[in-house]
Amino acid sequence: MHLYITGTPLGNLDDMTFRAVDTLKKVDVILCEDTRNTRKLTNHFEIGTPLKAYHDFNKESVEDQIIEEMKDGRTFALVSDAGMPVISDPGFELISRMQAEGLDYVIVPSGTAFTMALVASGISSYEFTYFGFLPKSRSKKKSKIQEIMTRQSTSVLYESPHKIKDTLVEMNEIDPGRVVSISREITKKFEQHVRGPVGVLLDKMEKEIPLKGEFVIVVEGAAPAEETFDIPIKEHVEVLVKEGLTPKQAIKKVAEVRSLKKQDVYDEFHDIKK
Structure with missing residues (x-):
């Protein structure tokens, strides 16, 4: 050999x-x-x-x-x-x-960080795409994140400690309610796995999730828009709030998913009659 x-x-x-x-x-x-x-x-x-x-x-x-x-x-x-x-x-x-x-x-063989993070994420692994590290160019990185956030299957990527917050900010701007899992220091003493809506995890960075070690991000696939249309708008917002989003974030997400104006969703949620 x-x-x-x-x-x-x-x-x-x-x-x-x-x-x-x-x-x-x-x-x-x-x-x-x-x-x-x-x-x-x-x-x-x-x-x-x-x-x-x-x-x-x-x-x-x-x-x-x-x-x-x-x-x-x-x-x-x-x-x-x-x-x-x-x-x-x-x-x-x-x-x-x-x-x-x-x-x-x-x-x-041995283990790989992205497969271990996927196992620990609690996110579907039947179909997933491994993206490795994101592009260094800001414009190319933004484009790649947009691609990841529109995929209906799970995505897995690596990120460094000094870029992790910026990456989550980009994801949060697209879909603050998207469930993601963050893994760091896999197999080491301070191994950590945290899962939740990206907007919620962003608030935990530095406070509960130290910016140390290499990170693996697992992103839940985007749900087809029609899957959320079988519940009333107000109830849809309430479900997202229970998952950890603020009412403002939930209203924005529902408006995007349903292709509605944010003001119309806001009025429906707050029972404002026109």
Whole structure:
């Protein structure tokens, strides 16, 4: 076997598998994003295999050498800083090249943050789309969030601690009543999962949800508009208020879903007769 695509723990070293330790010990070279991070792992498990940097900034320049060494009989393990390699990390290019060259590889699995967050969210997982990290460009990010908020299936994405609030603000402007789940520090000491309407979670940021660690956001799919038309407007607003929205937020959402004027929904909710 030329390459072992090897999963490592997300944060808790007790999640390292026997197979992963054995694999990293027996290969000739470990390809890793950051040799400093991987060295902590290898030192902990007394793995003396040489490390070689393989990341977004050098992957093109080292790929030819790696392929040639594989053809000469050297074996490699590909790891990321945490979790499964290739997921929102470099590696698919190398695997594609190996397929073209007829070189073999296997997967040594571990968990991934987005699947764990999806499991913990309590949101439907029968159909979902993984978006990874949002675009860095503000306009492209805004467009991507709009796409996510209009999808009728579940969406999962990663976000950094210094961008999480801005992302929730964008979602809140589109649909403050949309149920989302926020997970952080998965498998670590301060692991946290919080679920609720995005407008409510936005108020909890910093107060109850520290802006530390990497975040995974799970977004409930948008319900088809016709599904909410079988109850009176006033009752529709009251249901959203019970879910945690303010009356103002609920009125806005009902107006958007039903394609009505906010003033008409306001009047109906407050029993204002014209």
